[in-house]
Amino acid sequence: MYETHVGSPRSRVDGKLKVTGAARYAAEYTAPDLAQGYVVNSAIAKGRITSIDISAAMAVPGVIQVFTHQNRPRTAWRSKAYQDEVAPPGTPFRPLYDEKILYSGQPIALVVAEDFEIARYAASLVRVTYEAEGHQTDLEKVRMQAYKPPKTRSGMAPAPDRGDAEAGFGASPVRVSADYRIAIEHHNPMEPHAATVVWDGDGKITVYDKIQGVQNTQSYITHVFGLSQDDVHVLSPFVGGAFGSGLRPQYQLFLAVMAALELKRSVRVTLTRDQMFTFTYRPDGLQEMSIGANPDGMLQAIRHDVVSNTSTFEDYQEMIVGWSSMMYHCENVSTTYKLAQIDTYTPGDMRAPGxxxxxxxxxxxxxxxxxxxxxxxxxxxxxxxxxxxxxxxxxxxxxxxxxxxxxxxxxxxxxxxxxxxxxxxxxxxxxxxxxxxxxxxxxMQKTSARAVLTIDGKLEVGTATADIGTGTYTILTQIAADALGLPMEKVTAKVGDSKLPFSPVEGGSWAAASAGTAVTLACNTVRETLFGYARGMEGSPLANAEIGRVAFRDGRIELVSDPTRFVTIQDAMVAGKVHRIEAEETGSPSRINQxxxxxxxxxxxxxxxxxxxxxxxxxxxxxxxxxxxxxxxxxxxxxxxxxxxxxxxxxxxxxxxxxxxxxxxxxxxxxxxxxxxxxxxxxxxxxxxxxxxxxxxxxxxxxxxxxxxxxxxxxxxxxxxxxxxxxxxxxxxxxxxxxxxxxxxxx
The missing domain is CATH 3.30.365.10 (Aldehyde oxidase/xanthine dehydrogenase, molybdopterin binding domain)
Structure with missing residues (x-):
């Protein structure tokens, strides 16, 4: 009896690769003549660099170059207005752009050397003088300057008020009113952020990036550096956790690509654990919550007001107050959501943001x-x-x-x-x-997938989404195996490659629905083509059957009513005179149901x-x-x-x-x-x-x-x-x- 895979507990198909160390991550790829980069970070929170002396660092044997805002390639930042796929409204941070310091820990130099230890030592010799300005990182001290963001990030607008929450709260016999707060948190995935850029010659590069969306990285690189898509191949087959920190390209990517293009050689930039605290995080939020109810417990009013922090250059937003409008039945609800700027990097989406x-x-x-x-x-x-x-x-x-x-x-x-x-x-x-x-x-997000069935009964499915440790490889394998009635060992799922069919970044808990639907559609098209060959065979036992009356099981297409009447995958493809069947399909959410x-x-x-x-x-x-x-x-x-x-x-x-x-x-x-x-x-x-x-x-x-x-x-x-x-x-x-x-x- 054929047992379906979907709905059954299956071990990860990539599990052995991970536990044996065969799965490679962004900082583990190598290339001939690979140079190593080490980042120098700012020591002040706001101001400007008045001088930066790289002479001592350049004198260290093995140092290739020290990049700063003064000598970075002019080709960088060709598209000033470019924003990546998940960027909030504002102007994205641009590393090494000029002398201005926007936050403490900002990257201000990249030392590139023949090996990591030399680069790290030379980085300690870079001498920087600053003109510091007064900074503000305390949200409570700027809460009175909070503002409603002029441009709302998609899906983050608070719901319209309903009823009269103020009157409802005032008339409620039983009331609760209090302030709540959660500390700023940093993502800290097991794998630090890294980018290995392999120089392929003639201006072409292969990039291994710690990212939740390889095509987002590819688009970022092509826009910023003025390259074509054909010049940039991005891979991220394995991601050692991200929790949202890999949704946006982080600064190690820009620095590694910049150095590789300028030096015309392969370059890797890996951030240290300390440097993982110099970019995105879950924001602070000052929350005022008031709830009123009757003695029988029926809610009469909900008021939820939030001031959250953002950077001085982007209006980061997340849905914090929206849940108070949806979670419970209440006729009088009022919510407000405002931002206040502090001198840090822009907060970012962190597991279930908001x-x-x-x-x-x-x-x-x-x-x-x-x-x-x-x-x-x-x-x-x-x-x-x-x-x-x-x-x-x-x-x-x-x-x-x-x-x-x-x-x-x-x-x-x-x-x-x-x-x-x-x-x-x-x-x-x-x-x-x-x-x-x-x-x-x-x-669910619009996503494309490709399915390729070969005459030896093997199936490959692929989409550019990521597997950040959630089990995407495994569930796509299960879905595909069931669609063609194959054992999971005969199915290979591919993700994390910019050359694969389109996929948005992996986030929001939409990967299974989006990539799973796309793979299902692609496999169904392969099924239909294969069934057409099987039904068209001379003397086919399925000649008068409809696809809804057959089952794909154990490498065969058989009548549900009489499993002894079947055609094998191989025989069907021989009859169709093909060695492979390929299909690419796109799944989109239903606008009507949305x-x-x-x-x-x-x-x-x-x-x-x-x-x-x-x-x-x-x-x-x-x-x-x-x-x-x-x-x-x-x-x-x-x-x-x-x-x-x-x-x-x-x-x-x-x-x-x-x-x-x-x-x-x-x-x-x-x-x-x-x-x-x-x-x-x-x-x-x-x-x-x-x-x-x-x-x-x-x-x-x-x-x-x-x-x-x-x-x-x-x-x-x-x-x-x-x-x-x-x-x-x-x-x-x-x-x-x-x-x-x-x-x-x-x-």
Whole structure:
């Protein structure tokens, strides 16, 4: 009996390559005569360079060149206005463009040498003098200068207000009004950013970049350096994590390409872990949240106002307040979203950008409201369950959040929760249970894919999307294998190559729906062509069959009603006098369904914490995350995505914080010794439940993304559990020992 692959747990097809070290990443490709670049970063946060002395560095044996704003090639920045695919409104940062310093850590020179150690040593000899200007990196001090961005980033506009939130809040018998904040976080993927540019001669280059979209990198290079697409081949077959930091080309790419083109030789630029803190990050946000309700728990008003930081040269925006318009039924809702400029690099999309931030405020306030009402937090959410997307008035394409609440609560044992704070204790530890809701966009983007079937029964599918560790190689292999009835070993999936059919950047949890649909369509075209050959064979057992009445199984095309009547793939192709069948197709979201429905993934998160009352140490001992995400293509890799998101949420709740010295205007804990992330000892029991959900409106294969939803709501659930354990509400994440003790002492 042929067993389908989609829907079954399958190990990663690229797993062996990764664990044996055979998978190569951007900084691991080599080339003859490969030079190494090392970046010199600015020591001030704002001002200008008055002099830069490279003579000592140039005198070091093995140094090839030191590039600065004074001697960079004039060919760079041919297209001043070019913005990459995911750039926010504004003017993108241009490395080595002029003497101006826009933020601390800005790249100001590139030392290129015969090997990395020489380049690093020579970089320490570059002498720079500055004329410093007053900088500002404290969001609170510029919040009064916040403004509504003049140009809205696509999809980031707050929903229109409805009703009268101010009057509704004022008339509400039960009210919560508080400020919430999450610390700035840096992405810190396992693989640092790097670019290896191989000089192919005659102005042509092959680029290995740490990026989530090779065609975005290719477009960036061609526009900035005035090259043709034929001159630039970009590859990124493996990405060691990115979490959004690889959506935009980062400065190591520009520097490596610039040096390679000028020197006419291959150049690699790899950023150090410290330098990973000199570009994109999850922004700060000052959130004011007010919720009013009747004594029965019905919401009467929601007000959510946010001031978030951006750079001085781009208006970075993300959807922080939008969730407050959609998550619950409420007739009076008002949201505002403003930006304030500080002297840092532009923030960037970081796993579920905006959602964990906004949902932390909303779900914390809902928890606070439940205690004021004397109502179970889960019951409060069910009482205000939104049956439609109230921000737009559209029905949801599918929504099984009720089932997620029910299954998650049952698995967690929520009914056994003692409602009073500080009422559960074991030994010297206070025990707390908290919960929260999660919500993330379920999207599909226009994507193309190619499928090639050869007469030996092997199938290759390809699209230019990326696999950043999510399992894209595996699910595309599963989809293709099922389409032609082949074992997975006979299928090869290719991604991360600019020569493959078009794909947008891999982000937003849309890769599975987008690339999966494109591969399905391409394989279906191959199926139809192959079936035509099989049916046209002389004496074919399928002569009068229709394609809907046959099955592709085990390398054969057989009648569903009589599997003994079949044609093999090889015989069909011989009959068609072809050795290969190739098809390229493009999948696009349905504009009609986009106009009619709202698509979202939903989740219910339940968390248990234990707090040492004397030391203030918090442990997350259990998390149950119930997720409604349409069809699950591969339960094994899907579970891994949710696990990773939950761990990310634990980091947000208890560990991650980029600490800014406002006097210097610089992040001070720029390493992963002092920038804390969850370690193995911080992660205990995590259980993932996939709720059955039928989705047939967002994309032909019925899936919703999983990369982001695991983090959304997790930090809120943990913070709510900390309150239940201690009776102390921490509204500024992460919940560190000092913050917890400070609140306790103030009580």
């Amino acid at each position: 959602a964990p931030t906004g949902m932390f405020a909303l779900e914390s306030a809902m928890d606070e409201l439940s205690y004021k009402l004397g109502m179970d937090p889960l019951q409060l959410r069910l009482r205000n369950y939104a049956e439609i997307d109230e921000a737009t008035g559209k029905p949801f394409s599918s929504k099984e959040l009720r089932a997620a609440y029910q299954l998650g609560a049952e698995r967690f044992g929520w009914s056994k929760r003692s409602p009073e704070p500080r009422s559960m204790k074991e030994g010297r530890e206070l025990v707390g249970w908290g919960m929260a809701s999660g919500m993330w966009e379920a999207q 106009a009619r429905y709202s698509g979202f993934t939903h989740s219910a998160i339940f968390a248990e914490v234990r707090v040492d009352e004397e030391l203030g140490r918090v442990r997350v001992t259990r998390v149950v995350d119930a997720v409604a995400a349409g069809k699950i293509l591969n339960p094994k890799t899907a579970r891994s995505q949710i696990l990773g998101g939950v761990v990310f949420g634990i980091g947000m709740a208890l560990h991650e914080e980029s600490m800014m010295d406002h006097h210097l205007g610089r992040f001070m804990n720029h390493n992963i010794a002092e920038y804390h992330i969850p370690a193995n000892a911080d992660v205990e029991g995590i259980e993932v439940i996939f709720v059955e959900e039928h989705e047939d409106k967002l994309n032909p294969i019925g899936v919703k993304g999983l990369g982001e939803i695991g983090i959304v709501g997790t930090a809120a659930a943990i913070a709510n559990a900390v309150y239940h354990a201690t009776g102390k509400r921490i509204r500024h994440l992460p919940i560190t020992v000092d913050r917890l003790l400070k609140v306790r002492d103030a009580a």
